[in-house]
Amino acid sequence: MLKVSKLLTLLLIVSVVLAACGGNNENEGTNTGAGGAADEKVELTAWAWNVNVGALNSAMELYKKDHPNVELKVEDIGRLDVYDKLSTGLAAGGAGLPDIVLVEDDRIQGYLEAFPKGFVNLSEKGFDNKADSFPAFKKELASKDGQFYAFPFDAGPTGMFYRTDIFEQAGVNPETITTWDEFIAAGKTIKEKTGAQAVPIDKFKDDALFRMMLNQQGVYYFDKEGKIDFNNPQVVKAMETIKAMGDADLVKDVNGWDGTVSATIDGTVATVPFGAWYYGTIIDQAKDASGKWGVFQLPAFEKGGNRASNLGGSSWMIPSESKNADAAYAFAEYFATTDEVQLIAMEQHGLFPSLQTVYESELFQNDVEFFSGQKIWKLFSEEMKDIPTPYYTKDYALALDEAVKAQADTFNGKNPADALKEAAQRLADRTKREINQ
Incomplete structure (x- = not known):
């Protein structure tokens, strides 16, 4: 009886193995995506x-x-x-x-x-x-x-969304704008000829344009080692450029997101620098302006400089x-x-x-009809490979807070380098991080 029992046990094991093999063959090539059987819920x-x-x-x-x-x-x-x-x-x-x-x-x-x-x-x-x-x-x-x-x-590859009709009225060709200095000069002409300011900025609560300018230069709030980088000459240059826009009365002070959208709709600004995702807001909120919009890349800080950025x-x-x-x-x-x-x-x-x-x-x-038949998606996609990496760290939110304060101080008349130096020290006090001098 013991031998029979052992034989039955052996046969049972063999049958289970064969069944399993048969099951595997039956489902061969099936990718369940669940790490289990194809019918496992x-x-x-x-x-x-x-x-x-x-x-x-x-x-x-x-x-x-x-x-x-x-x-x-x-x-x-x-x-x-x-x-x-x-x-x-x-x-x-x-x-x-x-x-x-x-x-x-x-x-x-x-x-x-x-x-x-x-x-x-x-x-x-x-x-x-x-x-x-x-x-x-x-x-x-x-x-x-x-x-x-x-x-x-x-x-969010970035670009300057711009009103083609405003540029045409002012006699400004966007293709001639390759640097921020050229943008400021064009902005002065547009302001004089049309009354429209160059850009919307929430001066005291957000620094989106500042961040875009940092990223295109390959710098950010922190360097790759996590040191506070507010004193970097390229960071200071970005804030100085924003101050120059403000001094020339080219900045429309807007209140948050709603203020930016309002300026987009009413034509009080000639450009809106933002990520590609802003396309959806424009076509949804500014429906009557179809065919009156275009996009060009962010201007560089020097001739031939990088114009790619992300937001x-x-x-x-x-x-x-x-x-x-x-x-x-x-x-x-x-x-x-x-x-x-x-x-x-x-x-x-x-x-x-x-x-x-x-x-x-x-x-x-494809051409995008709303944007004057321009291939805007091609422009944005070609930009992606040239976007530098921003280094955020776990203290990004605190750095953003201090950068906005530095921007507010700059618009209130403080020297940009001094405003950033003070912001760097405040951030260091809050995070215990080293400042990159």
């Missing part, structure tokens, strides 16, 4: 806000065609609420966090510094094989110590405590690296892609 959760929610849902519709077992629940909980909940969850060891979360590029390094084990190492899952599909600055922002922790998503952009991250990390990785990689998905995100949701392979598509070669 997986529900992923994601946190995002605004148009990113629609982009996620559009991507999942396509993804489910080959991965019907994967569902996605997107929670639209607002940008600042995402960060509050994310920080709280990470501090609690990952409790209550989603499988995928949207994080703006200026916050990624701060999270990685504060929570070094808080997010999935994407390089260990093979994302390095996709790295060359993205521009250098996006790769650097999404990684730490040579390892990827975020999937690069949208970006805004975000990436996707996977918290380490995700119970569905493999499935989350599979979907997020698909989302970030699939041309069709990225084109939908741009066409339907206004998100400029970081994925360089889409730049050869028809969309990026």
Whole structure:
């Protein structure tokens, strides 16, 4: 009886092994994206806000065609609420966090510094094989110590959105504006001939133009080593240029986002320097001005200097405590690296892609009727490869606060170098960081 029992046991083991092998052959080539069987149901959760929610849902519709077992629940909980909940969850060891979360590029390094084990190492899952599909600055922002922790998503290559009718009325050709000095000279002519000021700036609450000017020069609030860089001559030059605009009465002081949009609509400014994403605001809010807009690159600080810069952009991250990390990785990689998905995100949701392979598509070669038939997407896409990397650190928010104060002091009459030097010292006191002298 014992021998029979052993024989039955052996036969049972063999049959299980054969069944398993048969199952593998039957499903060979099936990519479940869930780290399990093809029919295993997986529900992923994601946190995002605004148009990113629609982009996620559009991507999942396509993804489910080959991965019907994967569902996605997107929670639209607002940008600042995402960060509050994310920080709280990470501090609690990952409790209550989603499988995928949207994080703006200026916050990624701060999270990685504060929570070094808080997010999935994407390089260990093979994302390095996709790295060359993205521009250098996006790769650097999404990684730490040579390892990827975020999937690069949208970006904000910058440009000078300008009113073609105002420029024509003033007799100014935008093609002749290649430096900031030339821009100021043109601005004076436009102001004299049309009454329109050159740019809108929220003088006392935001420094968007200052940041764009820093980035195009390859400098920022901090240097690559994390030292405070406000005293850098190139940083001072940017603030001096903004002061020169103010002294010439070329700056319209606006109150926040709504003030900028109002100036865009009413034609009281000739240009609006912003990221490519501002296209959507213009066509939505200034519908009556179709055919009266164009774009040219930011002027350089010297002849032949860099005109490429970035403002805004975000990436996707996977918290380490995700119970569905493999499935989350599979979907997020698909989302970030699939041309069709990225084109939908741009066409339907206004998100400029970081994925360089889409730049050869028809969309990026087309004339844009609203912008006087100009190929504005081609212009923005060609800029991406030349954008320097800004170094944010975990103290970016404090640095932004001090930079805005320095800008306010400058508009109130203080020498730009002195305003920045004082801001650097205040920032050092608040962060205990070294100042790059």
